Amino acid sequence: MKLKVAIIGCGKAAERHLKIYQALRDEVEVVAVSDLDPQKAKAFAEALSAKPYTDFQEMLKMEPIDVVDLSVPSGLHKKVGEVVLKKFRKNLLVEKPLALTLKDAETLVNLAEKFRLKLVTIFQNRANLPIIKVKELLEKGLFGKIVLLSVKFYWSRRQNYYDSASWRGTWAYDGGALAQQGCHFADMMTYLLGEVESCFAKMGTYLVNIEAEDLLVGTIKFKNGALGTIEATTCARPKDIKAEVVLLGEKGSAIIGGFAMNKLDYLAIEGIEDAKSLIEGFTENPANPLGYSHFAYLKAALEYFKNGNRVPFLAIGEDALTSLELIIGLYESAERGREIYFPFKPKLCKLGKGV
Numbered sequence: 523m524k525l526k527v528a529i530i531g532c533g534k535a536a537e538r539h540l541k542i543y544q545a546l547r548d549e550v551e552v553v554a555v556s557d558l559d560p561q562k563a564k565a566f567a568e569a570l571s572a573k574p575y576t577d578f579q580e581m582l583k584m585e586p587i588d589v590v591d592l593s594v595p596s597g598l599h600k601k602v603g604e605v606v607l608k609k610f611r612k613n614l615l616v617e618k619p620l621a622l623t624l625k626d627a628e629t630l631v632n633l634a635e636k637f638r639l640k641l642v643t644i645f646q647n648r649a650n651l652p653i654i655k656v657k658e659l660l661e662k663g664l665f666g667k668i669v670l671l672s673v674k675f676y677w678s679r680r681q682n683y684y685d686s687a688s689w690r691g692t693w694a695y696d697g698g699a700l701a702q703q704g705c706h707f708a709d710m711m712t713y714l715l716g717e718v719e720s721c722f723a724k725m726g727t728y729l730v731n732i733e734a735e736d737l738l739v740g741t742i743k744f745k746n747g748a749l750g751t752i753e754a755t756t757c758a759r760p761k762d763i764k765a766e767v768v769l770l771g772e773k774g775s776a777i778i779g780g781f782a783m784n785k786l787d788y789l790a791i792e793g794i795e796d797a798k799s800l801i802e803g804f805t806e807n808p809a810n811p812l813g814y815s816h817f818a819y820l821k822a823a824l825e826y827f828k829n830g831n832r833v834p835f836l837a838i839g840e841d842a843l844t845s846l847e848l849i850i851g852l853y854e855s856a857e858r859g860r861e862i863y864f865p866f867k868p869k870l871c872k873l874g875k876g877v
């Protein structure tokens with residue numbers, strides 16, 4: 523039996539999903555799609571031989587569905603996701619970030635638990651081939667004690683990107699470089715090294731006219747003792763430069779670069795002459811018209827929805843909370859001008875406020 527999926531939100535992110543569903547048409551049937559914009563719903567419906575709706579509740583009432591793919595603006599994930607889980611009791615595949623406040627994200631996690639529904643947040647970079655292997659080596663202890671995890675992305679988003687939809691760059695529905703693009707990198711930090719003890723950040727809006735930041739620089743102390751840094755920016759000009767993870771441990775180091783943490787640039791481990799050979803075949807994501815790892819991630823998520831088989835990289839339920847707390851901590855620090863010690867009560871962080 524094919525898994526029956528319905529899409530809510532037929533925008534840019536969902537365009538990638540659409541191609542993946544087309545490629546997986548033997549395993550998945552997209553039965554219906556919805557968007558407030560009837561033209562978008564119609565175009566998706568035609569491409570997927572699905573039924574178009576403008577009212578997602580009407581769609582969920584009418585259609586037999588196993589999984590809802592939620593790709594609406596981030597600030598709406600909680601409002602729509604809550605209806606999907608609570609009123610219609612459907613499994614939920616949600617684009618990152620799960621929500622914009624911890625309270626909202628916890629509401630979704632708790633509802634899924636309460637109704638025994640599956641909830642997966644899409645953090646596709648976890649499925650990048652070099653990330654999978656470096657994480658494996660890390661868990662085997664081959665790097666020894668980790669001292670530094672540094673992530674940075676220098677990407678380019680100009681005013682026309684922010685002007686392409688009214689929610690982009692707003693505190694209520696999106697956030698800036700850290701919450702929007704950088705949630706992949708915050709997630710990578712906590713995915714690799716776990717919980718955070720404290721953080722400190724500075725941010726600013728430099729090259730575009732938006733509410734939120736286009737540059738944030740932060741330092742982090744992890745509970746395991748390691749230090750971390752994050753440079754999150756969409757200010758690279760004239761174009762995207764790179765996105766990189768640097769891991770330094772007492773016995774070895776790794777640098778994963780490329781445009782999206784998808785290419786192994788450096789790997790050395792004490793006592794192993796050719797450490798790179800440990801991850802032969804996993805050093806670079808092959809060029810993929812479906813987006814680097816979205817395909818692998820969605821395929822794994824769909825398998826989990828269908829048979830309950832989970833691969834380690836899936837962000838299931840509360841797995842999405844740790845990095846959200848880090849994002850909120852960094853914003854809170856930038857607003858307060860001081861270091862934030864976890865757990866904390868956000869007071870000045872504007873992310874997700876006023877929806």
Ligand SMILES: NC(=O)c1ccc[n+]([C@@H]2O[C@H](COP(=O)([O-])OP(=O)(O)OC[C@H]3O[C@@H](n4cnc5c(N)ncnc54)[C@H](O)[C@@H]3O)[C@@H](O)[C@H]2O)c1
Nearest residue numbers: 531532533534535536556557558593594595596617618687
């Ligand atoms: N994983 C990734 O790398 C990645 C990349 C891009 C975007 N995203 C995430 O995907 C989400 C959507 O981003 P986007 O760039 O596709 O935005 P978008 O503006 O292109 O698309 C959002 C769509 O949702 C529709 N929508 C809004 N409210 C709705 C409702 N109640 N019912 C039905 N449709 C509704 C809008 O009309 C719009 O077409 C965001 O959370 C974003 O963070 C993830």
